[in-house]
Amino acid sequence: MDISSEPQTPDRADTRLGAPLLSVRDLTTRLAVESGVVQAVRGVSWDIYPGEILGIVGESGSGKSVSVSSLLRLLPSPPAIVSGSVMYNGQDLLTLPERRMRRIRGQEISMIFQDPMTSFNPVKTIGSQISEAIRVHHRSVSRRAARARAIELLGMVGVPSPEGRYKQFPHEYSGGMRQRAMIAMAMANQPKLIIADEPTTALDVTIQAQVLEILQLAQRETNAAIVLITHDLGLIAELADRVLVMYAGKVVESAPVMELFRQPRHPYTLSLLGSLPRLDVELDHLVSIPGQPPSLTNPPPGCAFYLRCKMSDGRERCWQEEPALLSIGAGPRSAACHFSDEMDGLAQSVTETTGVDVRAGKE
Template sequence: MTNPVLSVQGLTTEFVTPGGVVKAVNDVSWDLYPGETLGVVGESGSGKSVTAMSILGLVPSPPGRIVAGEILFEGRDLLKMSAKELRKLRGSDIGMIFQDPMTSLNPVLTVGAQITETLRLHNGDLSRAQARTRAIELLALVGVPNPEGRYDQYPHEHSGGMRQRAMIAMAIANDPKVLIADEPTTALDVTIQAQVLEVLKTAQERTNAATVLITHDLGVIAEHADRVVVMYGGKVVEVADVRSIFSAPRHPYTLGLMSSLPRLDVDLHRLDPIPGSPPNLVDLPEGCSFRPRCRVTRGREVCRTTVPPLYDTGPGKGAACHFSEEVPAEMVTVSREMGARLGSGA
């Protein structure tokens, strides 16, 4: 089997706050393989973005600290690298697309200058003229109209969609082996979202980069991911191929996410949200952290007392639920309840 290009093993990242220690990422493990798109999905506060920041060495310290785990890039542990080694890796072998380009781009430098800086930082023999030509080619590649003119403009002179395209151009400038996209379509309207995601797909195909796509949008996951990691309360609760995640989820939280989606095949009058709220990461509940919101637990003691490991649910699949085998039947029940509400006009 192909070795993963990026492997996160037992990663735990905490933040020290006046209210206590926030366990933002709690013993997270997953692998990313060459050429694939791994979707990381979950509610706000589930640990998706902090995982990405931990990989890149961008967790602010203090208050953040990585207290356990390994992050292996082609067999090298990023957590053991010096700051200088990490800076060399970022922007070359690992590219990052942040969720808010307006705060990620330098407002006092032109977009072109920022792309050429990325190019020359990792290619010392590249002249300014060569870097400019390459930057214009990259802007054209990601669909920026009039790339020669846009090259000399500042970020505030670009629309949100154009700024995000410029961020993608910077991320792929040095043909990275891994591309991390953290909520790349946040605050963009639906039409621009689709265009940006298509640009991202084209960029990935051009560089053959393995991609980590972080989002809370299950529609984006269904369209673009090969495999999916579902996070809840700082932990991985399910991992499977994208088809299995949507057709046969094995964790009650994943089932809840599926059930709360609007559907085009039926005329639903009311969505079916997950009851309750995400857990307090300073004071996680005993046992399974999803237990207070779970429709499968039914008050069973093991859910109250024992944190579920990621049980093997099939080749390349896992679910952190003591009763994952009951979830498919529960999915049928949810579908029947939705049908009954539809029939009654509720």
Template sequence: MSGTRRPEPLLEIRDLRLETGPGPDPVRLVDGVDLTIGAGEVLGLVGESGSGKSLTMRSVLGLLPTGVRVGGGEALWDGSDLLAYDEKRLRPVRGGEVGMVFQDPSQALDPLMRVGDHIVETLRLHDRGLSRSAARERAVAALAGVGVPDPARRARQYPHEFSGGMKQRAMIAVALANRPRLLIADEPTTALDVTIQAQILDLLRTARDELGTAVVLITHDLGLVAEISDRVAVMYAGRIVETGPVERIFREPAHPYTRGLLASRPHLAARGTDLPAIGGQPPAPAQRPSGCAFHPRCALALPECSVQVPTLTIRGAGHLAACHLEAPPETTADTTSEGVLR
């Protein structure tokens, strides 16, 4: 996005808590997440598997897995809390106001339904006055809009007749059919080759630029975030540990976890050398340590890191980080030093 002024908030997630398990002491999966998505912007939501990225965004649409529930917080959309909506009230929002592209299109597309009918069903669900013939025309146009060749013929085919990249295009066509104001893309390029990845990112850019659609890109790949996102939010163990404009986060990351993710990116200049890696594994939700959840893996941990949970504090314009360490900019900007990591 051009300029530095933040767009108007479209979705505001406040103090979101998601939990599972019975009894008075459930396991906290997402713990106090605050997240704002502006109108027409692309937010990259980054973190290792199990950090809570997908759960956070699925909760907004009432798509939590069985056994996971909302323990508190708000998700404000047009001033109303989506977390308080029942299924009937959520239906016009889900697929109408907010579209979602799932990680595995093979699981999301009904194998017994023609690809075009997926789009027709979505269109008519949110526009009862739309005739089936008009919906079919719009479905073909939607497939053409995401680059599916010979869309009239392809609309009559079944998902198994599409390649992985074409299935993902079809999923994006379904998600964008009703011109949503927000598109949630959950690992949309997983298992796709780099050429198809670039094409999918182009489709997300087009949705933003031509439709004005805001996009949340859920990924573990910071390279993808750098290519398309305006802002980035980094999650670890169910919390946001750093957030801010992409350029600043990549130039001056303030949290050791963000620095580790950046350092572990492949670089052509480092070909033939081992990439630095973050030692250890993220903790299971039921086994998170006290204090900062990252401290057992952090070579820069201070004594207070093991006992006190850090809060998000301002590190620059629009830049927040949850870390007890206040490193000087020249140290924080070093994303290639192996000394940062164990």
């Protein structure tokens, strides 16, 4: 394999018409803790296609990071118990031998972790760790060639003086530089899928913008699909092609990004958009979602969002029957709400009370 080759970027509209790169079906993760068993991920299903950027959003604790850690089998078992299927290249990642999984991780599927300071080995130089990521998957590559490739990657992601930086330790890099180095490592083996878990957390807005550009560069250079996990709706609007909204361990809405911003079909999605700060509207205070997510040790029997939902209004069906994730119309949209057809009226109500047109979306 020529690790320095530059594949051509495919047309996204065409690639999404073909077979999915990865298919997740009924992914369920339970975590045994002192207080009981936490149902962290509850029957999640989604596909991602070659060249696509799939955004996964939701509040902290919604199951975003646990779901991708589960499909890559990064959670220790026990306490984690994972079931379902994750089909990749005709094989189920959840049932593969660990030796085969180690070959897939980093080479075919790579991950950009939320905190690069704790992800890098503090007693090894940044450059040696990137070189190692190359050589562990390509034994025929010499140390010299791996070093040259690591320096090339550091320069590609905007690390200044990459030859000198190659020899530095993680603590000698700033937060933004460490994140760049983490992206360089994720690109090292030209993976087919890159999972980015909160890649801009704790970075200032200038560095965030630079990291976004580098993620787009990573996709162009590797042809990879990207799963982008974040709570930042601005980041989703900027990068994603399609969005999954997660709440209480489940997917509650799935839609192309522009349709989601223009016409949300789940009250939780609408509440997230309504709480998004806007520079074009003067508000006396930030809008928040009242209440708290339910305990996943003992999830409620009906809709997990109904106690915080403006549309529920005490309706019996909301607290007695859990809504299924159902298709909406003829397009690639779905929502888990008994009354999603009433969303237009609720969107107008939120607009009137907050002064924010949540349906304006990304143009």
